[in-house]
Amino acid sequence: MEMQQNKGNRAIVIWLFTGVAMIIVQVLLGGITRLTGSGLSITEWKPILGALPPMNEVAWQAAFEKYQQIGQSKYINSHFTLSDFKWIYFWEWLHRNWARLIGIVFFVPFVWFIIKKKIDRSMINPMIVLFILGGLQGLIGWIMVKSGLNEENLYVSHIRLAIHFIAALGLLWYVLWFALKLSMPSSRIVQAPGLRKLSGWILGLLVVQLVYGAFMAGLHAALAATTWPSINGAFVPSGMFSQGGFLADITHNQITIQFIHRTLAYVLTLLIAVWYLRSARLPQLAAVRALALLVVLLQVFLGVLTVLNSGIKIPLGFALAHQFTGMALLMVMIWGRFVTRP
Structure with missing residues (x-):
């Protein structure tokens, strides 16, 4: 990943450091979802339609009923009201939507930089690796959540949580290193x-x-x-x-x-x-x-x-x-x- 530092990279550097900040926020949101027990509140994965929360009381009740089918709801949160459910749903929804926003923030400027020819050949492969890492992180997150959507597991395994966490930090490390290569003079x-x-x-x-x-x-x-x-x-x-x-x-x-x-x-x-x-x-x-x-x-x-x-x-x-x-x-x-x- 060798490339030259120059003033023309300024917009790309700002873009990458924005990504670093957004990944930090995402990891903190992940911490909130774990500590509040919110991670299993959304029992489906809908990459596009899932960006919207339930839009009426009937939809909220349907989402709540799906949550009530898993072990965490039956054995730990059986006392939950719909209002309690909405609280944990919010944190998991925000965590997932922030991930979607990160994807948009990385992809749209990337296309724009290519159109404007601001990205040279030396940057293409690192950018591709970046997108692969981001996609893998999302996949790991869903596999982790899906493993807890049953009656046996009351929480997601802490081992899977650690893998998800370290994968996010690996992405953070990669983006930060890339930004430093473009911004720090020799x-x-x-x-x-x-x-x-x-x-x-x-x-x-x-x-x-x-x-x-x-x-x-x-x-x-x-x-x-x-x-x-x-x-x-x-x-x-x-x-x-x-x-x-x-x-x-x-x-x-x-x-x-x-x-x-x-x-x-x-x-x-x-x-x-x-x-x-x-x-x-x-x-x-x-x-x-x-x-x-x-x-x-x-x-x-x-x-x-x-x-x-x-x-x-x-x-x-x-x-x-x-x-x-x-x-x-x-x-x-x-x-x-x-x-x-x-």
Whole structure:
């Protein structure tokens, strides 16, 4: 994906950064749908007609009756009134429609740029990959929802949720990298192989941490231990190996997942502090290094607040702020790695 940075790319760069912002919003909407239990409220996938919500009370009642056929409604939300259903329906509808809007925002300007000959040959293949990634993300989302539309599964699997989440972050990573290639002059790039290697380790661990963040949200694992700095009075809590196997514990045991999530947060903070100190001699990294340290500390702080304020349910505001800073940290470290690319 090699291409030249020039002033003619300005409109394309704005377009791509708009896409980055919209993907961030979409991921946050996904977090809301999960934490409010809204993801299974729409039981059909209609790519075109589904853009409109039920238009009258008869249509609303029909949609509600379809929802009442699945296990989540029968065993968890059996007390729901039509008004309650409309609330969760709204969040899933907004999540899906925002995805449709992202598709329009990417596709229409793309066609316009081709007509105006603003896109050169070097950009075509990356653009095609971008659309494929976007389409796959939508497909993954529907497969995830469809898996919960039965009487057995009360929620969508947290494993499928993590795949959906990481696929969205992969798309975010790709679009951001593409935008940086078109916007950042070569004079801002520095040769720092050691620092680049360290940022690669940080990004790798951060992806694992984000997977465990999805596990935390999917299993509501914050409710398993609402204390800090200890975990229910211990730094290595009991019950971590009670699921019958190592793999089962690290992927399904709430207390184990929370322990891993916390531990990775401390390790990442330490590694980013080392990266911050080692990058001090490079003026090109002044802004990104300051942001990296600030965001990781804020991320840990918000994680602590989320845990401490989790009682009967996880506080939506703190959880979303924690999720947003996780994405922000990912983008900052992508920026840092981009600046030190060969």
